[in-house]
Amino acid sequence: MAKFRESDLIRQWQTRVPIPRPDTVVGIGDDAAVLEPQSGGRLLVSTDMMVENVHFSLGWMTIREVGFKAVSAAVSDIAAMGGEPRHILASVGIPASARLEDANALYDGIGEACRLYGLDMVGGDTVASPAGWVIDMVVLGLATNQVLTRGGGRPGDVVAVTGYLGGAAAGLDWLRGGGQAVVTTPDERWVLLDMHRRPLAQVEAGRILAQSGATACDDVTDGLAAELRALCQASGYGCFIESQRIPTHPAVRNYALRRGKSPVDWALFGGDDYQLVCCIPPTRFAAAQAGCMAAGVMLTVIGRVTEDPALLWRSPSGVVEELPEGGFDHFAEEGEEHGHGVG
Numbered sequence: 313m314a315k316f317r318e319s320d321l322i323r324q325w326q327t328r329v330p331i332p333r334p335d336t337v338v339g340i341g342d343d344a345a346v347l348e349p350q351s352g353g354r355l356l357v358s359t360d361m362m363v364e365n366v367h368f369s370l371g372w373m374t375i376r377e378v379g380f381k382a383v384s385a386a387v388s389d390i391a392a393m394g395g396e397p398r399h400i401l402a403s404v405g406i407p408a409s410a411r412l413e414d415a416n417a418l419y420d421g422i423g424e425a426c427r428l429y430g431l432d433m434v435g436g437d438t439v440a441s442p443a444g445w446v447i448d449m450v451v452l453g454l455a456t457n458q459v460l461t462r463g464g465g466r467p468g469d470v471v472a473v474t475g476y477l478g479g480a481a482a483g484l485d486w487l488r489g490g491g492q493a494v495v496t497t498p499d500e501r502w503v504l505l506d507m508h509r510r511p512l513a514q515v516e517a518g519r520i521l522a523q524s525g526a527t528a529c530d531d532v533t534d535g536l537a538a539e540l541r542a543l544c545q546a547s548g549y550g551c552f553i554e555s556q557r558i559p560t561h562p563a564v565r566n567y568a569l570r571r572g573k574s575p576v577d578w579a580l581f582g583g584d585d586y587q588l589v590c591c592i593p594p595t596r597f598a599a600a601q602a603g604c605m606a607a608g609v610m611l612t613v614i615g616r617v618t619e620d621p622a623l624l625w626r627s628p629s630g631v632v633e634e635l636p637e638g639g640f641d642h643f644a645e646e647g648e649e650h651g652h653g654v655g
């Protein structure tokens with residue numbers, strides 16, 4: 313006897329997601345969703361997959377937190393384009409060990425995030441997975457301002473980031489057990505774990521950046537170094553980064569100090585932060601920063617775009633050199649999954 317049926321599951325899940333938006337003509341329940349086309353904007357579409365023991369471990373995250381994080385990670389790609397997320401589809405592979413409560417808890421997390429981002433869940437697919445959980449999200453969004461691609465940065469633009477970087481990697485380090493012998497205060501731990509388990513997509517900041525003349529943007533999923541490389545490769549220009557300007561949270565710095573690790577390395581190579589890194593003409597920066605501050609988001613200059621295509625930085629030891637390569641790579645060799653300097 314099956315523990316639950318696909319159709320019952322979907323019916324139960326439907327009660328956990330928000331009621332349909334007015335631009336949803338047909339949502340969950342038919343062969344395809346039907347959406348009202350939007351005039352005066354551009355449609356943004358992105359997909360993002362999370363796999364158990366690659367993107368998360370149920371050893372230290374609840375399946376509800378996984379659902380929330382999967383939506384945030386997917387929405388983050390729409391934020392990085394300066395768009396407004398509107399609709400989402402979720403394809404889920406459920407392992408044999410899962411109970412009905414687990415499947416519903418996943419959707420409690422997905423539903424919570426959908427409400428937070430104003431998303432309408434309009435479909436998906438549900439299958440059995442012989443291995444672990446697999447969660448793939450397709451997000452549709454609308455860009456009514458300029459679209460922020462990766463390749464628009466121009467020499468002289470400042471390079472800026474939202475929020476703090478390196479927190480998700482610090483949290484992962486603690487959760488993996490590496491730092492649990494290290495003295496931390498409960499509030500420090502809370503910051504680290506929250507940054508790892510409950511990232512928030514920077515939708516409002518992306519919209520403000522698009523409105524205030526940013527030229528390029530990317531979200532920090534694989535680490536700042538990898539995203540800077542992606543921005544520079546796309547534009548054909550380079551950058552100069554000041555390591556001491558990279559914003560790391562005081563709790564992350566304290567933990568790194570006691571752990572004998574570098575918070576800047578976590579920011580550069582850790583990934584999973586879901587903050588935005590962007591390029592903005594210097595004359596537009598103050599307005600962009602004020603707009604972000606009014607929305608409760610810190611925007612920090614970390615460097616500038618250069619004509620020379622090299623990626624350079626002033627390292628923590630004060631030496632100007634090439635920005636080290638690295639970052640999260642799914643196909644990296646064992647032991648170097650976090651690239652240079654982290655692990």
Ligand SMILES: Nc1ncnc2c1ncn2[C@@H]1O[C@H](COP(=O)(O)OP(=O)(O)O)[C@@H](O)[C@H]1O
Binds near residue numbers: 389533
């Ligand atoms: N299997 C695939 N088939 C087609 N396009 C893909 C595939 N995987 C990734 N891409 C595309 O490659 C680009 C870079 O992907 P990725 O580095 O994963 O971006 P992001 O960090 O924003 O998720 C994106 O435009 C993405 O849509």
Ligand SMILES: Cc1ncc(C[n+]2csc(CCOP(=O)(O)OP(=O)(O)O)c2C)c(N)n1
Binds near residue numbers: 360367582583
């Ligand atoms: C159990 C576990 N191991 C490692 C990590 C770290 N990690 C997994 S995926 C990832 C990067 C983001 O994933 P990816 O699929 O490359 O996102 P994309 O760039 O496509 O948005 C990171 C930092 C984690 N979060 N959990």
Ligand SMILES: [Mg+2]
Binds near residue numbers: 360
């Ligand atoms: Mg991807």
